[in-house]
Amino acid sequence: MGQEAVELGHGEVNIIGVEENTLIASLCDLLERIWSHGLLTKKGKSALWSHMLSFLELEEINDSGKPIDPKLLTPAVSTSTAIQVATQMVALVPGLLQSSANLKNYLTPPTPDYFTGNHLWPNLSTHDSPNRNYKEIHSDAAANSVEVEKEKPAALTHRRSRSKGGTELPVLKAMPKSLTSDMKKVKAMTDIKTDVGFARAFVRLALEKKTLSTHLKELLADADLLRSLYKRYAFLRCEEEREQFLYHLLSLNAVDYFCFTNTFTNTIVPYKVLIFPSTKFGCFTTSANPWISIAGQLGETGVIEIPKGCLEFNTEQKNLGVLTTLRIGHDNSGMTPKWLVEYVLVRNEITGHLFKFPCGKWLGRVDDGSTERLLVGELVHPATETEDLGTLSRTPPRCMSPAPTGSPRHKLMEQSLSIPEIQEMLGHAVNNIVKHFHKPEKERGNITYLLCGENGLVQCIECVFKCGFKSARLFRHKFYSWDYLEKVKSCFETFLECPESLPPIASTDQAKAGYWLFCKRMNQINNATSETIGKDGRFQLFVCVGIRDRLLQQWLPLMANTTVTQQMYEENSFLRDRRAMSFLVHILDTLNDYNVCLESSLTRGLDI
Template identity: 60%
Template sequence: MKSIDNHKKNNISTLALDGDGSRSGTPEATPPGTPKKHKRKNSRGPELPTLIPLRESVTFDMKNILKMKDIKTDVGYARAWVRLALEKKLLSRHLKELLSDTDLLRSSYKRYAFLRCEDEREQFLCHLLSLNAVDYFCFTNTFTSTIIPYRVLIFPSRKFQGYATSANPYICLAGNLGDTGVVQVARHTLEILVEHKNLGMLTTLRIGHDNSGITPKWMIEHVLVRNDITGHTYKFPCGRWLGKGIDDGSIERLLVGELVPLTTDGEDLCYACSTPPRTRSPILPRKAPETKVRLPEIQQMLGESVNNLVKHYYKPEKERGSLTYLLCGEGGLVECLDNVFQYGYKSARLFRNRLYAWDYIEKCQAYFASALKEDVKVSQMKRAAYMSYCNVVARINEASQSVGKDGKFQLFVCVGLRDHVLERWLPVMAEAPVTASMYEENSFMREPTLLNFVVHLIHSLRDFTITLEASLVKGLDV
């Protein structure tokens, strides 16, 4: 085995690969039948970024392993290479390529060795191929201190003159092992490479700008982030504006990542990811929520989101997925509760400009603060709910100057779940006089049966300790 390690090093020493895996100074030939890269040109801005596929070669992975400074021995390099190949679902292919070198096998192993027997070797490779059915993160979770290059591609919208921004953008990438801190992005730059200590499984991406210049408003469709060693690609959907005076006024958004499944055809994966999805225009007021999402659908979605959280905590800790995604991702509890607050909201019928759930939350805070100031006679339990509610809303408003109304609502829900007070807030909110003026009678906030349904579901999470990521609360003292 030692001679094979030496053979790996000898092959590596003759190669000089650049960042995307092609040989230095030599353009990589395009294999026959390879689909062309997806390109879109427009007079309003430069070409959208393209995710160039990584090379799936033995030498490319060896090169990345040999760069790791926290490994000191040949055995350590070999084990890291095996872990990386297993995580990339290339272990069987890589070993098949290595073991096809008969001269290397003859010089390294005796005639009766396992790897010298063709039938045994083929069976061994077939067993390894079956491991591709499972997603492994044995490299990512083991080498936590190694430096990883993360390629970030920003896909802005070409619609509504929101492609380019005059402001100074920034991002902050976070995973289960840490975050990058604020990384400044040059203006009109849509692709950057961030080298940072291993962040683990990526969970969130915070993207924003300083709202400077003549045209700071920026419409982001989604952001792609790829680990340029393991090849794992994460998609962070957005479909919202960044800018004051548009959408909910946010100049910073927290995006929750989705891991794009590894496929056998890297070209198809890159082509699909490079094509942004169609998104709704946040300029126009959305249709009335009750016509968009029906009551039974909201109840079902809410039940499923709570059930997913319960199942998350009943799994062994090592098998749990991302709690942040279950809370704030697509179909998560925050999205479902937003549907609850939007259902029966009178703003869709009475007002030209759309009101957000946060508008209602602030009006409730004003009523509770007034009741506390005037020393209105209420029970001790209600008074405690009033005080905690006002405290959280005030802290969110004071500390979240760059976050819009939807982002504040997300914080409100997450903090309420973490502190197990959300189920106490909802009943007192329903009793506030402002509720009758802002909601229809058939809404969750005014129909006792529907309100009890929501409170009961949220109360079922009371036995679980909900720990929020630092990236989610952004270091706020709430």
């Protein structure tokens, strides 16, 4: 299951499906046999879980026996409050001042202040006149109170210091990695009824978090507990064998498991969501009512309303599995609804898996007018176990943020990618999809990321449409690929209404069928999608549906032969280069052998 499995040919360092369940069940049986060997008294059906419960009980007893935390004690009376009380006492007995030469003889000696060393009571020295009235003393006490408050240092807080712009980004704190914390998570699962079930759930969770060896080492470190539970000859009390056993378990960390996530599908899982907006352009917050929807391989959450001004919140949902997409938007209400979101982080609070959903685009009537965005997630692997997850918020890598000059992302934004570079990107994107389908069905990853993620097929097709476009000189507004598709649709509708206007090459029945299907799909997308989905979202849906229906490679040559393409593109553009178009059609034809299924979160349940 561990390093040996990788060496024997599991190149993707993951084992999924029936083989994984069989191996993990065998591992659980092995652990039960080891923990049952030499047991003094058997308690319950699972020796492993019984040992862990005893360990947890001792930990709770030790925690309860610790000294009282000073933070839980009643706070001390402040200096100003003490002076005010003393002054009121003096004011209530003015005759006492006249009958006594020194009030300090009748009062408890003053206590020095914790911060400044000043006395809490008013300074009534022996040189004070016995005839001073209580109003004068009250004024002295008030003056002392002001001085003490000025000298008192500012209270310490644990809030993160604000940035220069006066905004504060959320910080993702590291999760506890102790044995007791994971045990409490497993005990809280309501869909498990037996001790054996709890033990197996714990093993699966520890395998997925790569902490099985660490947790068992912590469990076996309590020598007194071992002596009270096991006989002298027990396996767990043999130090050399025990250390060798833990060393073998450490090799399991070489494999990525999702055995807990994919097994307990009905478990209620808490998710932590952190939204990182841009601190520039005055768009840190929005006056609109934002919402979010998360989707995974096992289900979707539906719309979750986000309180205004809230960038961090928790939500409990039925297990979504490995997260794939996230849709974020708002209702475009208020005076300043536009919102520039850098990215969103979502963490499974049981397994600790962290998913990042890059955005880098506006929500509102800006750019393409979209008030909602579909974000594709990717699993974040911390470089080290001690890495501070809060550092993810310090350098947010926006999808559309400025990139180093000469990089593929910078060239894409500047529309300066050459045809060979675009062909290379297309080759990598299609090759990744082909490799996806050549894996066993249960070992396949997320095809949505291969289609719509960074350097995915949709982004590569967008590069094709942006290569050699003339709008930089002819128009002032930003060009969107959807604008070109709308003009092509109008041209195709003219061809269908007036067959005599068709060019000789495009007068075949196959070409006419392509025109009709293209116009039908465009109308379906326009009619099915609401105004909240902008031009980028509609183009993304158009490409995905075209690949699914195996029609995109038929439409592209028809689009290239229209007068719209000649008017809007240079002669050296990708769409007007016959060799480049032949390459594109040929490489997309390789996907005809595979059944591409789109997630409902991508199509939003539309009947397209």
